[in-house]
Amino acid sequence: MSAQDTSLIHTAVREHYAGHARAGSSCCSPSDGAACCDNQLYSIDLLEGLPADVTGFTLGCGNPLDAAALQPGETVLDLGSGGGLDCFLAARQVGPAGRVLGVDMTPEMLARARAAAARLKFAQVEFRQGYLERLPVAANSVDAVISNCVINLAPDKSLVFREIARVLKPGGRVAVSDIVIAGEMPAALRDNPEAWSECLAGAIDWRDYARGLEQAGLVDVRVQPKSGTQPPAHEPYSALITARKAALDTAVIAPAAAEDQPAISELLQANALPTEDLATADVKFFVAKLGGRVVGVAGRQAAGAFGLLRSVAVAPEWRGRGLAAQLVQEVEAEAAARGVRQLYLLTTTAEAYFVERGYTRMERAGAPAEIQATAEFAGLCPDTGVCLTKAL
Ligand SMILES: C[S@@+](CC[C@H](N)C(=O)[O-])C[C@H]1O[C@@H](n2cnc3c(N)ncnc32)[C@H](O)[C@@H]1O
Structure with missing residues (x-):
């Protein structure tokens, strides 16, 4: 998407929501019963004590607060805070010692939200003007990111996902209500300019949503339909999306990328494990990463219908945390x-470890020919190496 397209979408969306803020109307469009309009998103208990003009002004498509499980004293960021309802609900949960930031690009929305915050005396709530794609928020400063029916409106969602990962503290969490779809957006919606502002045309496939968050470095990503059952393909629907930023001392286990290869070789050599055949062997590696650094590795070498488990190594300072087992x-x-x-x-060293994990000892010569043909069996691993096997 070009910068011009992005700017056109931002402008159209901003004008659309400026109109809502001015009118005090909380429905995305008269024709839109399905996506943004939902007046029963929150339990009565949650809303109790807030005035009707605040509780009645929601443009959300779900309730991200329950999943956010906010705690007193926490800092929360609401992406696309609109009239501020979710920020005020969050403020009551984090209490006076907590902090709530709402970011929105539409001045009329900010004015409405700031006026309500002042009237309701929520001193811990602050509304900032800005884009989701370039958040006016410091890195590693937020315990929880919430958002309600906004990310679908962003033209470049990968930028938003990266910003979420940037501002979250290590161990911080994401709870977002948003519109997604399974499969392609029907052309009638995709090509309708109004449908973007109405939270429909910008919705992406829920699997791409999850992948985007993972690619931004977030973990434990889940996308669940609000209704509890997966809606039919090609129909936009409301979903609850949750994720986490790994804590500093929590390793992320993932398939190795091409750029991990030098670090993998270094770790294997430091552990006296063979690397001579890596350029030619068909090995699928998984790595454990901490703060982007490879601290553990394991691989499966393809050998016909069989597999050779190899290259299991963890950096000394990260041993004893179950990384090898994972x-x-x-x-x-x-x-x-x-x-x-x-x-x-x-x-040669870890027979007991693997036996505990369901492997059994066998004669090295009894392994199938495809396994015997691997460089490890053919000579890279010393004769003292014990052969173990496991049925999957
Ligand atoms: C559908 S409304 C939801 C408002 C609020 N979250 C709620 O639940 O009522 C979308 C809001 O997101 C804001 N918004 C949309 N795209 C944005 C972007 N790229 N950056 C910042 N704000 C954005 C709009 O100005 C609008 O206030």
Whole structure:
């Protein structure tokens, strides 16, 4: 999407919501019963004590607050805060010692929200003008990011996802209500300029939404339909999206990327594990990363219908945290998903470790020919290496 397209969408969306703010109307469009308009998003208990002009002005499509599980003293950021209802609900949960920031690009919305905050004496709530794609918020400063029916309106969602990951503290969490779709957006909606502002045309496939958050570095990403059941394909629907930014000392386990290769080789060499055949062997690696650094690795070498589990190594300072076990589990799950029914490995030091994880000892010479043909079996691993196997 070009900068011009982005600017056109921002302008159209801003004008649309400026109109809502001026009119005090809380429905995305008269024709839109499905997506943005929902007057029963919150329980009566949650809304109790707030005036009707505040509780009645919602342009959301769900209730992100329950999933956010806010605690007293926390800092919360609401993306696209609109009239401010979610910020005020959050403020009551984080209490006077907490802090709530609402970011919105529409001056008329900000004016409405700021006037309500002043009237209701929410001193811990602040509304800032800005774009989701370039948040006016410091890095690593927020315990929870919430948002209600806004990210679908952003032309470049990957920028928004990266901004969320940037502003969250390590261990911080995401709870977002938004419109998504399963499959392609029908052309009638996609090509209708009004439908973008009405929270429809900008909705993306829920799997792309999840992938976008993961690519931004977030973990434990879940996208659940608000209704509880998966709606039919090609129909926009409201979903609750949750995710987490890994804590500083929590490793993220993921398939290795091309740029991880030098760090993998270094870790294997430091652990006296073979790397000579890596350029030619067909090995699928998984890595454990902490703050972007590779601290653990395990791999599966393809060998016909079988798999060779190899290269299980964890940096000394990160041992004893179960990383090797998680990496082995990932390798086993990936192998099983690819139809591999039997894994083999050679080890000189970790027989007991693998036996505890369901591997059994066997004669090295009894491994199938495809496994015998791997460089590890053919000589890279010393004769003292014990052969173990596990059915998947
Ligand atoms: C559908 S309304 C939702 C408002 C509020 N979250 C609620 O639940 O009532 C969308 C809001 O997001 C704001 N918005 C949309 N796109 C934005 C962007 N890219 N950056 C900042 N604000 C945006 C609009 O100005 C509007 O106030």
